Amino acid sequence: MVFKKLLGSLGVGGPTVDTVLEGGAVQPGGTLHGQLHLVGGNADFDIEQITLELVARVEAEHEDGETEGTVPFERFTVGGGFRLAEGERRTIPFAVTVPWETPVTELHGQPLGVVLGLRTELAVAGGKDKGDLDPLTVRPLPAQEAVLEAFGQLGFGFKSADLEYGHIGGTGQQLPFYQEVELTPAPQYAHAMREIEVTFLASPGGMEVVLEADKPGGLFSSGHDAVNRFTVSHQGIEQRDWTAEVDGWVRQLAAGHGAHGTHTPHDYGHGHGHGHGHGEHHHGDHHHRSGPGMGTVVAAGAAGLAVGVVGGMVAAEVVDEVGDFFEGDDEEGEEG
Known part of the structure; x- marks a missing residue:
């Protein structure tokens, strides 16, 4: 025995x-x-x-x-x-x-x-x-889905989503990492940004939406990032014109009303969420431009974000990553 x-x-x-x-x-x-x-x-x-x-x-x-x-x-x-x-x-x-x-x-x-x-x-x-x-x-919360749907309605396309280790300063972030949803710009904003990254930081009382735009450089200057943060409620989702609201957010970024800096730790200014809160955003741990990351999903931006994801192709690397994650867990477990 x-x-x-x-x-x-x-x-x-x-x-x-x-x-x-x-x-x-x-x-x-x-x-x-x-x-x-x-x-x-x-x-x-x-x-x-x-x-x-x-x-x-x-x-x-x-x-x-x-x-x-x-x-x-x-x-x-x-x-x-x-x-x-x-x-x-x-x-x-x-x-x-x-x-x-x-x-x-x-x-x-x-x-x-x-x-x-x-x-x-x-x-x-x-x-x-x-x-x-x-x-x-x-699956997304109603507020998260509403924001993503609004981006789709505006003509933004889904590029990829990944998880980044680190902390977005000046926010209420609790986990040791954050999610980035990378979008290709709508035609009307293509001149002002190469891509936009959306991060949701939800809590029982509401949700912070952090937007980061990769802005192209001019003739004598390199590109930079512009970041704004907005706060929304979980309540009254269906009563709000999300397309107009998100368009307002993007216009602020495109116009340079958000703060900006180089790809090094830096401070960002205030993002105003149409009366739904604002705050200073210290984004010190985030100083990169990620390309198509883990599990890139190819989608047609003109068809709208939600439709594009549904009708898009899931790249083979998505399947590979999922398989590696679960099949290789025994090995990782031994190390830990």
């Missing part, structure tokens, strides 16, 4: 867990429901703790270039403190609240190329079994 338990602690003949998520895609700040299906090993085991961990594939910039890695961003204890008999089957339901800043992975059912996972860990007396890793699908 002691030998069996030793083998179990090494992952041989130990208990196993299969995590089944329920209810489809979850929204940021929403409740994730599921069940844990445990099967006992070849001996009795004391299950000390069952943990769920949200993880994301995140890009990080450093002096030598850019790398990608798996970053955990939330952890929940959902069970433990019981003995699982040899061969016993047990089901444990769970309901956990995901962070408000959880990145969006799909729009209208189409993947954006952002990869999130839910890792289940069993802490067994004498060892730890990493358990299960399942893909996590997150």
Whole structure:
């Protein structure tokens, strides 16, 4: 029996867990429901703790270039403190609240190329079994969808979405990374910007929208970034003219009313959200121009952002990244 338990602690003949998520895609700040299906090993085991961990594939910039890695961003204890008999089957339901800043992975059912996972860990007396890793699908909040739809109505096209390691200063950001949705400019703004990046920082009280435009340089000057921040409410989404509001935001950026600087840590000025709040934006950790990143989705900008994503092609690298993330998890888990 002691030998069996030793083998179990090494992952041989130990208990196993299969995590089944329920209810489809979850929204940021929403409740994730599921069940844990445990099967006992070849001996009795004391299950000390069952943990769920949200993880994301995140890009990080450093002096030598850019790398990608798996970053955990939330952890929940959902069970433990019981003995699982040899061969016993047990089901444990769970309901956990995901962070408000959880990145969006799909729009209208189409993947954006952002990869999130839910890792289940069993802490067994004498060892730890990493358990299960399942893909996590997150759909946008109504306010997020309204803003993206408005960009589409204005003629902006979806270019890519990725997760960047770092913190946007001057905001209420809680997670160690932030999501960027990169858009190609609408024809009427093509002269004023090469692309625009949208970041949502949601919270229970509302949502910050950070816009960054890559502005082309003139004959004797290099290009620069212009950044504004706007605050919107989760309430009254359907009563607002989002197309006009977002157009106003973009006009401020195009006209240079947002602050700007070179690709080094710097401060930005005030972004005014049509009476919905404003604030100073210190964007010190963000000083790059990312090209088509992880999971580029090609879409037709003229057809509108939402329509473009739905009708676009998902590049092969999206599938590769998803596969690598989940298939390669054992290796990464050993390192951590």
